Amino acid sequence: xxxxxxxxxxxxxxxxxxxxxxxxxxxxxxxxxxxxxxxxxxxxxxxxxxxxxxxxxxxxxxxxxxxxxxxxxxxxxxxxxxxxxxxxxxxxxxxxxxxxxxxxxxxxxxxxxxxxxxxxxxxxxxxxxxxxxxxxxxxxxxxxxxxxxxxxxxxxxxxxxxxxxxxxxxxxxxxxxxxxxxxxxxxxxxxxxxxxxxxxxxxxxxxxxxxxxxxxxxxxxxxxxxxxxxxxxxxxxxxxxxxxxxxxxxxxxxxxxxxxxxxxxxxxxxxxxxxxxxxxxxxxxxxxxxxxxxxxxxxxxxxxxxxxxxxxxxxxxxxxxxxxxxxxxxxxxxxxxxxxxxxxxxxxxxxxxxxxxxxxxxxxxxxxxxxxxxxxxxxxxxxxxxxxxxxxxxxxx
Amino acid sequence: xxxxxxxxxxxxxxxxxxxxxxxxxxxxxxxxxxxxxxxxxxxxxxxxxxxxxxxxxxxxxxxxxxxxxxxxxxxxxxxxxxxxxxxxxxxxxxxxxxxxxxxxxxxxxxxxxxxxxxxxxxxxxxxxxxxxxxxxxxxxxxxxxxxxxxxxxxxxxxxxxxxxxxxxxxxxxxxxxxxxxxxxxxxxxxxxxxxxxxxxxxxxxxxxxxxxxxxxxxxxxxxxxxxxxxxxxxxxxxxxxxxxxxxxxxxxxxxxxxxxxxxxxxxxxxxxxxxxxxxxxxxxxxxxxxxxxxxxxxxxxxxxxxxxxxxxxxxxxxxxxxxxxxxxxxxxxxxxxxxxxxxxxxxxxxxxxxxxxxxxxxxxxxxxxxxxxxxxxxxxxxxxxxxxxxxxxxxxx
Numbered sequence: 001x002x003x004x005x006x007x008x009x010x011x012x013x014x015x016x017x018x019x020x021x022x023x024x025x026x027x028x029x030x031x032x033x034x035x036x037x038x039x040x041x042x043x044x045x046x047x048x049x050x051x052x053x054x055x056x057x058x059x060x061x062x063x064x065x066x067x068x069x070x071x072x073x074x075x076x077x078x079x080x081x082x083x084x085x086x087x088x089x090x091x092x093x094x095x096x097x098x099x100x101x102x103x104x105x106x107x108x109x110x111x112x113x114x115x116x117x118x119x120x121x122x123x124x125x126x127x128x129x130x131x132x133x134x135x136x137x138x139x140x141x142x143x144x145x146x147x148x149x150x151x152x153x154x155x156x157x158x159x160x161x162x163x164x165x166x167x168x169x170x171x172x173x174x175x176x177x178x179x180x181x182x183x184x185x186x187x188x189x190x191x192x193x194x195x196x197x198x199x200x201x202x203x204x205x206x207x208x209x210x211x212x213x214x215x216x217x218x219x220x221x222x223x224x225x226x227x228x229x230x231x232x233x234x235x236x237x238x239x240x241x242x243x244x245x246x247x248x249x250x251x252x253x254x255x256x257x258x259x260x261x262x263x264x265x266x267x268x269x270x271x272x273x274x275x276x277x278x279x280x281x282x283x284x285x286x287x288x289x290x291x292x293x294x295x296x297x298x299x300x301x302x303x304x305x306x307x308x309x310x311x312x313x314x315x316x317x318x319x320x321x322x323x324x325x326x327x328x329x330x331x332x333x334x335x336x337x338x339x340x341x342x343x344x345x346x347x348x349x350x351x352x353x354x355x356x357x358x359x360x361x362x363x364x365x366x367x368x369x370x371x372x373x374x375x376x377x378x379x380x381x382x383x384x385x386x387x388x389x390x391x392x393x394x395x396x397x
Numbered sequence: 398x399x400x401x402x403x404x405x406x407x408x409x410x411x412x413x414x415x416x417x418x419x420x421x422x423x424x425x426x427x428x429x430x431x432x433x434x435x436x437x438x439x440x441x442x443x444x445x446x447x448x449x450x451x452x453x454x455x456x457x458x459x460x461x462x463x464x465x466x467x468x469x470x471x472x473x474x475x476x477x478x479x480x481x482x483x484x485x486x487x488x489x490x491x492x493x494x495x496x497x498x499x500x501x502x503x504x505x506x507x508x509x510x511x512x513x514x515x516x517x518x519x520x521x522x523x524x525x526x527x528x529x530x531x532x533x534x535x536x537x538x539x540x541x542x543x544x545x546x547x548x549x550x551x552x553x554x555x556x557x558x559x560x561x562x563x564x565x566x567x568x569x570x571x572x573x574x575x576x577x578x579x580x581x582x583x584x585x586x587x588x589x590x591x592x593x594x595x596x597x598x599x600x601x602x603x604x605x606x607x608x609x610x611x612x613x614x615x616x617x618x619x620x621x622x623x624x625x626x627x628x629x630x631x632x633x634x635x636x637x638x639x640x641x642x643x644x645x646x647x648x649x650x651x652x653x654x655x656x657x658x659x660x661x662x663x664x665x666x667x668x669x670x671x672x673x674x675x676x677x678x679x680x681x682x683x684x685x686x687x688x689x690x691x692x693x694x695x696x697x698x699x700x701x702x703x704x705x706x707x708x709x710x711x712x713x714x715x716x717x718x719x720x721x722x723x724x725x726x727x728x729x730x731x732x733x734x735x736x737x738x739x740x741x742x743x744x745x746x747x748x749x750x751x752x753x754x755x756x757x758x759x760x761x762x763x764x765x766x767x768x769x770x771x772x773x774x775x776x777x778x779x780x781x782x783x784x785x786x787x788x789x790x791x792x793x794x
Contacts, residue, residue, distance in 0.1 A: 008430075021433045029431075036418045037413065038744050041744060071473075071612045071614075073659035074659065075658065075660075079636050083635075106636065260749075262471065264470070265611045265612030267429060267611070347435050
C-alpha cells in the first residue's frame with residue numbers, strides 16, 4: 001500500500017504544547033517519511049530550491065537576501081552569526097531578555113567578540129528607549145558595534161521584544177551595526193518584516209512556528225551581511241558553520257543545480273517544504289496566520305488571568321503570541337501542574353530561566369495548534385489548565 | 398487509521414544506490430514520521446538513552462567510551478574532533494586517501510592545528526609501512542602529533558584503509574597521539590573494533606551504513622580523548638561543536654534524565670533507534686552483516702571485472718565493501734552511465750575526486766541493499782550495469 005496524505009495518520013499521542021517542538025501535521029510527517037533520494041538528484045534540487053525561496057517569503061525578505069538551511073539545531077544559528085560576522089576583538093552588543101541572550105553572548109565570545117549587553121530585568125524586554133540611551137552613550141565614547149543582537153521571543157520567559165522599534169533605533173543611532181534577530185521562537189508565529197525593518201540576519205529552527213520536526217537550522221542574511229562577511233580579513237572561526245563553505249552550496253541549489261559540502265538532511269527539508277507550502281499557499285494567509293496566533297494566545301492568557309495567575313512577562317504588550325509563561329501560586333510546583341496536565345493528555349513545560357526555574361510553567365501554542373481551530377487544541381489547553389488547578393485545590397482569588 | 402510497521406509502505410521510487418544516502422527500511426521511515434514528542438519527556442529520554450548505548454555496541458566500544466549524537470551532517474564530526482582535541486599550533490597528522498582527507502585537514506587548520514599529511518596516491522591508501530616510516534622520521538625530528546586521522550573509506554574513490562594495522566603502527570611509534578577514525582562511510586558496513594584497535598574517536602553520520610535519513614552526526618570518543626579534552630587550556634574553538642556543552646547533555650540522557658543545550662532532532666533519533674534495533678537485535682548478527690556486505694560487494698565487483706572495467710581502488714584488498722568506484726571506458730561519460738541506470742530505475746553517482754571526476758562512477762551498496770537479499774537490490778545493480786554498458790555499445794574486451 002502506498003500512502004497519500006489522505007490515508008496517513010500519525011500515532012495517537014499526548015498533545016505536545018511546549019514552546020517547541022510543536023505538533024506537526026500528518027502531511028509534514030508523511031514527507032519526513034519519504035523514500036530516500038540522492039541529495040544531488042533533480043527532484044531534490046527542486047525541493048531544496050523551493051524551500052530556500054519560501055523561507056524568504058515567510059520573512060518578507062527580498063530575493064537578494066541569502067537563505068541558509070543546514071542540518072543542525074537552532075543553536076547553530078548563533079555560530080553562523082558569530083563565526084562569519086565577527087572577527088577577533090570586534091565589539092558586539094547583546095540585548096539580553098533572558099536565557100537565550102546569555103547563550104548568544106557565550107557563542108559570540110567563543111568566536112572572539114568583545115560583548116557588551118543591555119540587560120532587561122526578568123519579565124521585561126530591552127525597550128527602544130533603553131537602547132537609544134545606551135547607543136548614544138556608546139557613540140559619545142566612540143564605541144562602534146559590529147553587530148547588535150535581539151532575542152525576539154525569549155523562550156525562557158515568553159517575553160517578546162519590539163523588534164521593529166529596536167531595529168529603528170539601531171538604524172538611527174548605530175547605522176553601521178548589523179541587526180541580528182534571534183527568531184527561533186517567532187518565525188511563522190510572529191510578524192517579521194525582514195526588508196521593511198532593515199534586518200541583517202534572522203535565525204530560526206524547524207521545530208517551532210515552521211511546524212516541522214527538529215533538526216534544521218534556518219537563517220537569512222541580508223546583502224549587507226554577506227558583504228561584511230566577504231570583506232572579513234580572517235577566515236571564519238568555524239568549519240561547519242562557515243559561509244565560505246555554505247554560500248556556494250546554497251547558491252547552487254537556489255539556481256537549480258547541486259553542490260556539495262555536507263549531505264543535506266533530505267527528509268527534513270522535504271518536510272519543511274510541505275510545511276512552508278501549507279503556511280504560504282493555503283488559507284489562512286500569512287497575515288491571518290499571525291492574527292490567529294494572537295487570538296489563540298489571547299484566549300490562553302485570558303484563562304490564566306481568570307485563574308488569577310500572573311504571567312512572567314510583566315507588560316502584556318511585550319508578551320509572545322506563540323507561548324505563555326505563568327507563575328504558579330505558592331505551594332504548587334511546576335512538576336505538579338505538568339503532572340496534572342499530563343494525566344489529561346497534554347505535555348507542557350516547566351521553567352527554564354535560572355532565577356525562577358521552579359516557580360513557573362510554559363505552554364506553547366504555535367503552528368497548527370494555534371491556527372487550525374478544528375483540532376480544538378486551544379480549547380483543550382484552556383479546559384485542562386482550569387481543571388488541573390482545580391485538581392490541585394487552587395481557587396482563583 | 399493508525400499505522401503500524403506492517404501497513405506502512407514508502408512511496409515507489411528509483412532504487413538509491415549512491416554511497417549515501419542509502420535505501421531506508423519502511424520501519425525506519427515510519428519512526429521518522431512519529432508524532433512530536435518533547436525532547437525532555439520520559440519516553441524520548443529512554444529512546445535517546447538506548448540509542449547512545451547501541452551506538453557503542455555497533456562499534457564494539459566499551460561503556461566507558463562517550464557517544465555523541467547531534468543534529469548535523471557527518472561533516473560536523475570533523476569540527477567535533479578539531480574544536481575539542483586541538484589547541485592553537487598543535488601538530489596533527491592526516492593520512493590522506495582522497496577528497497575527505499583534504500577536507501579534514503582544512504577543518505583541523507580552521508581550529509588552529511598545524512597539519513602534516515601522509516599522502517596516498519589516487520586509488521591507494523596510506524599503508525602501515527608508509528606510516529611507520531613517517532612516524533620514525535617524525536620521532537627523530539622530535540615531532541609529536543596530538544592526533545592522527547585515518548579516513549576509513551574515502552567515499553570519493555572507494556578505497557578502504559587498513560584501520561586496524563594503522564592503529565597498531567600509531568600505538569607502536571606514536572603512542573601519545575589520539576587515533577581518529579573518519580568512518581562516515583564505514584560504520585555498520587565494515588568491521589570497526591573501537592576498543593580492540595585502541596581508537597580514540599570514531600565519527601560517522603546517519604545516512605550510510607546506519608540506514609537512516611541524513612541529519613545526524615554521530616561520534617564516539619575514548620576515555621583518553623575525553624581526558625585530553627578536559628585538560629585543554631583554551632576554550633573549545635567552536636560553540637555548537639563544543640564538548641563542554643554536549644558532555645553534560647549526553648551524560649544526562651545516558652543516565653536516564655534530560656538536559657538542554659540544543660533541541661535534539663527527536664524524529665531522526667527515533668528513526669536511528671529503529672535502525673540500530675534492526676542492526677543489533679535481529680538476524681543477521683553484526684558479524685554476519687559485515688560478511689553480507691563483503692558478499693554483495695564481491696558480486697558487484699565481479700560484475701565490473703566481467704565487463705573488463707577497472708576499479709578506482711588499485712589493490713583489491715584496499716577496496717571498500719559498501720561501495721564500488723569504477724573507471725569508465727574511453728568515450729563513455731559518467732552522465733551517460735548515470736542516465737542509462739536512471740532509465741532502468743537506479744540512481745548511482747558520478748565521480749567526486751578532483752583529479753578524475755569525469756572518468757568514473759560510484760555505486761553504493763550498504764545497509765538493506767547489501768543485507769536483505771529478498772529485496773534483490775544487488776541483482777538489479779549487476780543486471781542494470783551490464784545492460785547499461787551494452788546499451789552504450791560497450792563490449793567487454
